[in-house]
Amino acid sequence: MSEIPSRDLEIFTRALELTVPERSAFLGQACHGDASLRQRIEALLATHHRLGDFLEQPPAEIARGRPGATVSEGPGDLIGRYKLLQQIGEGGCGVVYMAEQEEPVRRRVALKIIKPGMDTRSVIARFEAERQALALMDHPNIAKVFDAGSTESGRPYFVMELVRGIKITEYCDRERLSTEQRLALFMQVCHAVQHAHQKGIIHRDIKPSNILVTAALEGAPLPVVIDFGIAKATTSVQLTDKTFFTAFEMLIGTPAYMSPEQAEFASVDVDTRTDIYSLGVLLYELLTGSTPFDSRRLLKAGLDEIRRVIRDEEPLRPSTRLLRMADGDLTSIAQCRRSEPPKLVRAVAGDLDWIAMKALEKDRTRRYETANGLALDIRRFLAHETITARPPSRIYRFKKLIRRNRLLFVGLGLLALLLVAGLVAVSAALAREQQARQVADRALQSAKADQIKAETEATRSRHVTQFLEEMLQGVGPSVARGDDTKMLRRILDRTAETISDQLSGQPDVEAQLRGLIGRLYVEIGHFDIAESMHTAQVAIYRKSVPIRESDLASALFDLSVAYWKKRKLAEAEGVLDESLAIRRRVFGPEHPTVAATLNHLGAVYRRQRRLEESEKLTREGLAIRVRLFGHEHLEVADSLRNLAIVLVDRGQRGEGEAAAREMLAIRRRFLGHDHPLVAAALTDLAWVVGTANGSEEVEALETEAFGIQRRLLGDLHPDVARSAYLLGERMRSHGNLVEAHAVLGAVVSIQRHLLGEGHPDVLATLRGLALTLESQGQWVEAEKVHREALAQWRQRASLDDPHYRAEEESLARVLSMQRRYDEASAFLDATLTPAVLDQPYCVGLLDQRIDLRGRLGRLQEAVRDAALALRHRxxxxxxxxxxxxxxxxxxxxxxxxxxxxxxxxxxxxxxxxxxxxxxxxxxxxxxxxxxxxxxxxxxxxxxxxxxxxxxxxxxxxxxxxxxxxxxxxxxxxxxxxxxxxxxxxxxxxxxxxxxxxxxxxxxxxxxxxxxxxxxxxxxxxxxxxxxxxxxxxxxxxxxxxxxxxxxxxxxxxxxx
Amino acid sequence: MSDATLLMGAVDRGEPEAAEQLLDLVYAELRGLAASKMARDVPGQTLQPTALVHEAWLRLIGDRHPKFKNRAHFFRAAAEAMRHILIDRARRKRTQRHGGGYERVDWDDLEVVVDASDDRLLALDEALEKFVREHPVQADLVKLRYFAGMTNEEVADALDISVSTAKNYWTFSRTWLLNELERG
The missing domain is CATH 1.25.40.10 (Tetratricopeptide repeat domain)
Structure with a gap:
C-alpha cells in the first residue's frame, strides 16, 4: 500500500459496511467530537445514495465525422432562395439553420440540411409525392413544411416554419410543470398528430426534439410538432445498401422512440399506430423522466439487441420505473413535477400506468386506435372518469406468458399427464437398475449395497424433482406474476392424486415429490392438502433406512409451515423442536437451516404469547444469519421482520419500526417492486407504524401492498384477503363505515371459502364487520354477525382466548343496546358459569352484567358481581x-x-x-x-x-x-x-x-x-x-x- | 529517446524528463490514431476513448511484456493524455458556442454522438484538480479508471493495492467527486 488512507476515506468506507441505523453510533464514536469531519462523512454518505452509475460510463463516445462535413454549408451561404443565417440545431439526421427567404415573401424559416449518405433524388421525389398532403395540414400545433431541394453539394434539404422553442421535455422540467400540466401539453400534441393522421400523414419520428414548446399567446405554452413528412422522405425505402450504417446512425438519436414495427428493418409496413407508440414513449418520459428503454443501454447494445429489446421486452410500468429509481433521482424527478416521491408514484400508478402501457403495446392492434383516443383517455383521467385502458385481462396475460416461454408451455394443459408419465418412466428405470444392481451386488456386503442403493436413488430422485420443480415453479405465482393459480391448482391436484399409486415402490421419489407439492400448495394457500402432503412425507422419511436426517428435518420444517398456516401452534412447535435438534446435530449451531428454524420457532412462541422467549430465539437466528450472510440478505430481512413484530408486541415500538424499515429496504433492493414478499413487508411495516400512531403512511403502505398482491395473486388468496381486511379496518377506524362494511363483507366470504370456518382470519374479519355494523347502529345485523362468530369460535377446541370473550361481551352489549335486557341477562348468566367466574378474563363479562343489573335496579346481585370483579382486578x-x-x-x-x-x-x-x-x-x-x-x-x-x-x-x-x-x-x-x-x-x-x-x-x-x-x-x-x-x-x-x-x-x- | 518501452523504464528509474516525454509520445499517438481511424473506418462506427488507449498500447508496446509497474506508467500517461484531449475539446467547443472564433482542428471532425455534456466534463475536471490535492492516490485511480478505461483489477495492479481496496477507493472517489459537483 503506497499511502495511509485518509481518515475520511477510512471512516466512510467502514460506515458503508454498516446498516443505516448502525451508522450514527459508529460515526459518533469514530469522529469523536470532530464536528466538521462528521459533517463531511455524512454529506458523503448522503451523496452515496444518489451515486447511480456516476463515472462508470466512459467520458464520451467518439464517432467519425462524415466526409461531407469538410464541404458543409455554413452561415452566409445561399441555398436555393434561402440565405443561411445561423445554425440553430443539430440532430441525428441533419443540421438546422435559421435562414432568410427573400421571395415571394420575406420571412425567416428553418432550413434543415440532411446529412450525407442518402440518395438525394429519391428523398426529394418521395417528399414531392407527399407534398400535397403536407400542404393540407393546417394546425396551430404543427410546423408547416414549405419546400425541399438539394444543396450544391448534393444534399437534400427541407424548409420549414421557424419555431423558436425548446424541446418539450426540457421545457417541462425547466418550468417545473406538474403532472397535470404535462398531460395538458401532451394532449395538444396528440391532437396535432391526430390532425396529421386525418390528412394521411404519418410522422414516424415523434420524439422530444421534434416537439418544441414556445410561449405563444399570453405566455400559454404552445407545443409545436416539427419535421412532419421528413422522416418518411428520408427513411426506409430510400436507403440503399451502402447506407445501412447511416440508417443505424439515424436511429442512434432515437431508438428509444422507435416502435416495434419500425425496429423490423425488413418491414416497411408502418402506419399511424407507429406514431401512437412514439406518443406513448413521450408520455412515459414526461411522467417518469426516462424512456421505457434506457437509450444509453440501447446504444451500447448494437443493432440486433436494439431490435430484440424493442420487439420483445416489456417495459416497466411508469410507476414501477419511478420506484426503481435511486432515492435522489426520484426526488429530483418529483421536484421537477412539483411533487414528492410517494405522491408522484401514487399519481402515476394505476390509470396513467395503463394509459402509457396501452400506447406502448407491442402488438399495434392493442394500442389506442387514434391519437385522439389516447388524448381522450387522458382527459378522462384528469376528470376522474373511468379510462378505457385497462389492465390486460388474465387470459391475455396468460397467452403472453405462454408466448414468452414457449418451450415450457408446450401443452401446459398436459403437464400433469407428462409429470405422471415421467414419474412412471423414471420409476420403472430405477426399478430395473436396482434389480441389475442387486444381482451385481450380491457379492458385496449387504450394508454397503444398501448404501449404494440409497445413494443412487437419492441422486436420481434429486434429478427428477429438480426437473419437476423447475416445471412447476415455472407456473408458480411468484414467477407467473399475476397469472391464474387455478391452472397450477389443477396440475397439483392431478399429480397429488396419482402419487401413491404410481410411486409406491419409490419412497424417496415419492417423499420429495410430496414435499414439493406441499410447498406449492402452501404457496397457493391450500393448507389442508399441504399438511397431509408433508405428514406423509415425514412418515416416509421416518421409515427410511438408513435414516436420512437432514431430509427428515426439512420435511418437519415444511410440515411446521402448514401447521403454522392453520394456526395449529402446539403441533408446529413440536415438529420445529425436532427439526431444530436434528439440524443442530447434523450441521452444527451456525447453519442457515438452524437460523431458519430458530426464526420460525420464535414466530410460533410469539403467537403463543411467550414473547420473551420469542425475542431471544429471533435474535439468535438473526445473529447467525448476519454472521453467515452479512447485513444485506433476504434471510436477514426475514429475521428482521419477526424481530420487528415481537419487539412491537413487547412495547419497544421504535426499535421495531427501525427493524421493519430495514427489512423492507432489503427486500426492495433484492426483489424489485412487484413481489409478494415486498407486499408482505409493506403490510408488516404498516402494522408496526400503525401501532404507534394512525399516520397517513399506514394507509399508503397498505394500499400499495394490497395493489401488489392483487396483481400477483388475484383476489382469491388468503394474503390478499388479509390485506383487504386491514384496509377495511382502517376505513372503519376513519369512520368510512359504508366502505368498511362493503370491504369486510366481501373479505369474509372470500376467507370462508379459502380458509374454512373458524379460521382466525375469518373470526377477525367477522369481528371487524360486526363492529362496523354497531357503529352504523345496525344492531340487528351486528347481533347476527356476533352470533355467527361465536358459533364458529365454539367449534374450536380451546376457548381460552381473550378474543372469544370480547366477542361474548360484544353480543351482550348489542342485546342491551336493543333494550333486550332479559336476553342479555340470560346470555350473561349462561356464559358466566362458576368455572368461567374463576378465570380473570371473565371481568369484561362481569362488567357487562354489573352494568346491566345496575341499570335494571337489581342492586343486590350487582354487589356480588362487583365484589368478584374487584377480587380479579x-x-x-x-x-x-x-x-x-x-x-x-x-x-x-x-x-x-x-x-x-x-x-x-x-x-x-x-x-x-x-x-x-x-x-x-x-x-x-x-x-x-x-x-x-x-x-x-x-x-x-x-x-x-x-x-x-x-x-x-x-x-x-x-x-x-x-x-x-x-x-x-x-x-x-x-x-x-x-x-x-x-x-x-x-x-x-x-x-x-x-x-x-x-x-x-x-x-x-x-x-x-x-x-x-x-x-x-x-x-x-x-x-x-x-x-x-x-x-x-x-x-x-x-x-x-x-x-x-x-x-x-x-x-x-x-x-x- | 522515443521508444515507449525505454521511456517507461526511465520513468520507473525516476528520470525527471521521462514522464513528460512519455506523455507527449502517448498523446501524439492517441491523436494520430484517432485521425487515421477517422479517415479509414466505415462511417457510423463509434470509438471509445478507452478503446483508443488500448489500441495505442498495442501499437507502442506491441507484444512485448513490460513489467507491470511500467505498464502502470504507460496507462497513467495515457489517462492524462486522454484527459487533456477531452478537456481541450470541451473547452474549444464551449468557446465556439459562446461566439468564439472558429478554429479548424483535426479533433473537431470528431463528433460526439452521445453528448457527455462538455460543461459537465469541465466541471468534473475542476473537481478532480481539487481532489488531487486532498487525495492524490485516489485521484490517480480515477484517472486510470475513467480516462484510460482500466478495470478494478488493472487499477489495483497499477497502483499496487488490493482489488477490494481499489473498489473502496473507487466508491469513495466517485462519492467525493459527485458531492463536490453537486455543491457546485
Whole structure:
C-alpha cells in the first residue's frame, strides 16, 4: 500500500459496511467530537445514495465525422432562395439553420440540411409525392413544411416554419410543470398528430426534439410538432445498401422512440399506430423522466439487441420505473413535477400506468386506435372518469406468458399427464437398475449395497424433482406474476392424486415429490392438502433406512409451515423442536437451516404469547444469519421482520419500526417492486407504524401492498384477503363505515371459502364487520354477525382466548343496546358459569352484567358481581368505588366501611386527580366510613388542583370538595361550591349537589331554601331509578346511587 | 529517446524528463490514431476513448511484456493524455458556442454522438484538480479508471493495492467527486 488512507476515506468506507441505523453510533464514536469531519462523512454518505452509475460510463463516445462535413454549408451561404443565417440545431439526421427567404415573401424559416449518405433524388421525389398532403395540414400545433431541394453539394434539404422553442421535455422540467400540466401539453400534441393522421400523414419520428414548446399567446405554452413528412422522405425505402450504417446512425438519436414495427428493418409496413407508440414513449418520459428503454443501454447494445429489446421486452410500468429509481433521482424527478416521491408514484400508478402501457403495446392492434383516443383517455383521467385502458385481462396475460416461454408451455394443459408419465418412466428405470444392481451386488456386503442403493436413488430422485420443480415453479405465482393459480391448482391436484399409486415402490421419489407439492400448495394457500402432503412425507422419511436426517428435518420444517398456516401452534412447535435438534446435530449451531428454524420457532412462541422467549430465539437466528450472510440478505430481512413484530408486541415500538424499515429496504433492493414478499413487508411495516400512531403512511403502505398482491395473486388468496381486511379496518377506524362494511363483507366470504370456518382470519374479519355494523347502529345485523362468530369460535377446541370473550361481551352489549335486557341477562348468566367466574378474563363479562343489573335496579346481585370483579382486578381503583357505593345503597354498612378502608389503604397516597376524586367521594358518602375526613379533604384538594389540567372535570372536583367541606362543618364553603356545581351543565352531579346544598342551607338556618333544594334533588334523582334507553357509558345508575344516598341523608336532616 | 518501452523504464528509474516525454509520445499517438481511424473506418462506427488507449498500447508496446509497474506508467500517461484531449475539446467547443472564433482542428471532425455534456466534463475536471490535492492516490485511480478505461483489477495492479481496496477507493472517489459537483 503506497499511502495511509485518509481518515475520511477510512471512516466512510467502514460506515458503508454498516446498516443505516448502525451508522450514527459508529460515526459518533469514530469522529469523536470532530464536528466538521462528521459533517463531511455524512454529506458523503448522503451523496452515496444518489451515486447511480456516476463515472462508470466512459467520458464520451467518439464517432467519425462524415466526409461531407469538410464541404458543409455554413452561415452566409445561399441555398436555393434561402440565405443561411445561423445554425440553430443539430440532430441525428441533419443540421438546422435559421435562414432568410427573400421571395415571394420575406420571412425567416428553418432550413434543415440532411446529412450525407442518402440518395438525394429519391428523398426529394418521395417528399414531392407527399407534398400535397403536407400542404393540407393546417394546425396551430404543427410546423408547416414549405419546400425541399438539394444543396450544391448534393444534399437534400427541407424548409420549414421557424419555431423558436425548446424541446418539450426540457421545457417541462425547466418550468417545473406538474403532472397535470404535462398531460395538458401532451394532449395538444396528440391532437396535432391526430390532425396529421386525418390528412394521411404519418410522422414516424415523434420524439422530444421534434416537439418544441414556445410561449405563444399570453405566455400559454404552445407545443409545436416539427419535421412532419421528413422522416418518411428520408427513411426506409430510400436507403440503399451502402447506407445501412447511416440508417443505424439515424436511429442512434432515437431508438428509444422507435416502435416495434419500425425496429423490423425488413418491414416497411408502418402506419399511424407507429406514431401512437412514439406518443406513448413521450408520455412515459414526461411522467417518469426516462424512456421505457434506457437509450444509453440501447446504444451500447448494437443493432440486433436494439431490435430484440424493442420487439420483445416489456417495459416497466411508469410507476414501477419511478420506484426503481435511486432515492435522489426520484426526488429530483418529483421536484421537477412539483411533487414528492410517494405522491408522484401514487399519481402515476394505476390509470396513467395503463394509459402509457396501452400506447406502448407491442402488438399495434392493442394500442389506442387514434391519437385522439389516447388524448381522450387522458382527459378522462384528469376528470376522474373511468379510462378505457385497462389492465390486460388474465387470459391475455396468460397467452403472453405462454408466448414468452414457449418451450415450457408446450401443452401446459398436459403437464400433469407428462409429470405422471415421467414419474412412471423414471420409476420403472430405477426399478430395473436396482434389480441389475442387486444381482451385481450380491457379492458385496449387504450394508454397503444398501448404501449404494440409497445413494443412487437419492441422486436420481434429486434429478427428477429438480426437473419437476423447475416445471412447476415455472407456473408458480411468484414467477407467473399475476397469472391464474387455478391452472397450477389443477396440475397439483392431478399429480397429488396419482402419487401413491404410481410411486409406491419409490419412497424417496415419492417423499420429495410430496414435499414439493406441499410447498406449492402452501404457496397457493391450500393448507389442508399441504399438511397431509408433508405428514406423509415425514412418515416416509421416518421409515427410511438408513435414516436420512437432514431430509427428515426439512420435511418437519415444511410440515411446521402448514401447521403454522392453520394456526395449529402446539403441533408446529413440536415438529420445529425436532427439526431444530436434528439440524443442530447434523450441521452444527451456525447453519442457515438452524437460523431458519430458530426464526420460525420464535414466530410460533410469539403467537403463543411467550414473547420473551420469542425475542431471544429471533435474535439468535438473526445473529447467525448476519454472521453467515452479512447485513444485506433476504434471510436477514426475514429475521428482521419477526424481530420487528415481537419487539412491537413487547412495547419497544421504535426499535421495531427501525427493524421493519430495514427489512423492507432489503427486500426492495433484492426483489424489485412487484413481489409478494415486498407486499408482505409493506403490510408488516404498516402494522408496526400503525401501532404507534394512525399516520397517513399506514394507509399508503397498505394500499400499495394490497395493489401488489392483487396483481400477483388475484383476489382469491388468503394474503390478499388479509390485506383487504386491514384496509377495511382502517376505513372503519376513519369512520368510512359504508366502505368498511362493503370491504369486510366481501373479505369474509372470500376467507370462508379459502380458509374454512373458524379460521382466525375469518373470526377477525367477522369481528371487524360486526363492529362496523354497531357503529352504523345496525344492531340487528351486528347481533347476527356476533352470533355467527361465536358459533364458529365454539367449534374450536380451546376457548381460552381473550378474543372469544370480547366477542361474548360484544353480543351482550348489542342485546342491551336493543333494550333486550332479559336476553342479555340470560346470555350473561349462561356464559358466566362458576368455572368461567374463576378465570380473570371473565371481568369484561362481569362488567357487562354489573352494568346491566345496575341499570335494571337489581342492586343486590350487582354487589356480588362487583365484589368478584374487584377480587380479579384489585388494581383498578374505580372498582372499589362501584362496590362501596353498591354496598352503601343496599344497606351493607359494614361491607361499605370495609371497602372504604381497603380503598383508602391502597390508594390514599395517589397523586392522580381522578383517583383522589373517586376515593374521597365514595368515602365521604356516609358521615363515618373509616378514613379521617381531614385526609379525605386533602384528597379533595388534590382533585381540585387537577382542574388546571382537566378543566372539563371541574364540576366533579368541585362537588368532591363541597362534600368534604360539608363533612368538616364548613357549611358556607360547601354551599358556595355546590351552587357552582349546579351552574354547570354536568347534570349527573346535580342530584348530589342539591342534597349537599340543601343540608348546608339547613344548617345555616335557611330552612325554606333547604326544602326547595331537597325537592329539586328529589325530582332529579327519584327514589326509583329512571330507565334510560340505549348505551350508558356514563353509568347514570351509579350517579343515581350517589345522589340517592346523599338525598336520603338530607331528608332525615330536614324535617318537613 | 522515443521508444515507449525505454521511456517507461526511465520513468520507473525516476528520470525527471521521462514522464513528460512519455506523455507527449502517448498523446501524439492517441491523436494520430484517432485521425487515421477517422479517415479509414466505415462511417457510423463509434470509438471509445478507452478503446483508443488500448489500441495505442498495442501499437507502442506491441507484444512485448513490460513489467507491470511500467505498464502502470504507460496507462497513467495515457489517462492524462486522454484527459487533456477531452478537456481541450470541451473547452474549444464551449468557446465556439459562446461566439468564439472558429478554429479548424483535426479533433473537431470528431463528433460526439452521445453528448457527455462538455460543461459537465469541465466541471468534473475542476473537481478532480481539487481532489488531487486532498487525495492524490485516489485521484490517480480515477484517472486510470475513467480516462484510460482500466478495470478494478488493472487499477489495483497499477497502483499496487488490493482489488477490494481499489473498489473502496473507487466508491469513495466517485462519492467525493459527485458531492463536490453537486455543491457546485
Amino acid at each position: 384489585p388494581e383498578d381503583d374505580w372498582r372499589y368505588s362501584v362496590l362501596a357505593a353498591l354496598q352503601a345503597i343496599t344497606g351493607d354498612t359494614a361491607g361499605y366501611e370495609d371497602t372504604c378502608q381497603r380503598y383508602f389503604a391502597r390508594f390514599g397516597t395517589t397523586r392522580d386527580a381522578f383517583v383522589a376524586d373517586r376515593l374521597a367521594k365514595v368515602c365521604l358518602l356516609r358521615p363515618n366510613s373509616g378514613p379521617a375526613v381531614a385526609a379525605l379533604d386533602g384528597l379533595a384538594d388534590l382533585a381540585l388542583a387537577g382542574v388546571a389540567k382537566h378543566d372539563h372535570a371541574q364540576p366533579y372536583f368541585q362537588l368532591c370538595k363541597a362534600i368534604s367541606q360539608f363533612r368538616l362543618g364548613r357549611d358556607a364553603e360547601a354551599l358556595s361550591l355546590a351552587s357552582k356545581v349546579l351552574e354547570s351543565s354536568r347534570t349527573f352531579t346535580h342530584g348530589q349537589a342539591c342534597a349537599i346544598a340543601a343540608m348546608a342551607h339547613w344548617r345555616l338556618g335557611d330552612r325554606e331554601a333547604a326544602r326547595v333544594m331537597l325537592a329539586r334533588g328529589e325530582s332529579l334523582a327519584p327514589p326509583t331509578l329512571p330507565q334510560r334507553d340505549g348505551d350508558d357509558p356514563d353509568r347514570a345508575w351509579l350517579a343515581w346511587i350517589f345522589s340517592r344516598i346523599c338525598l336520603e341523608e338530607a331528608a332525615l336532616l330536614i324535617s318537613p
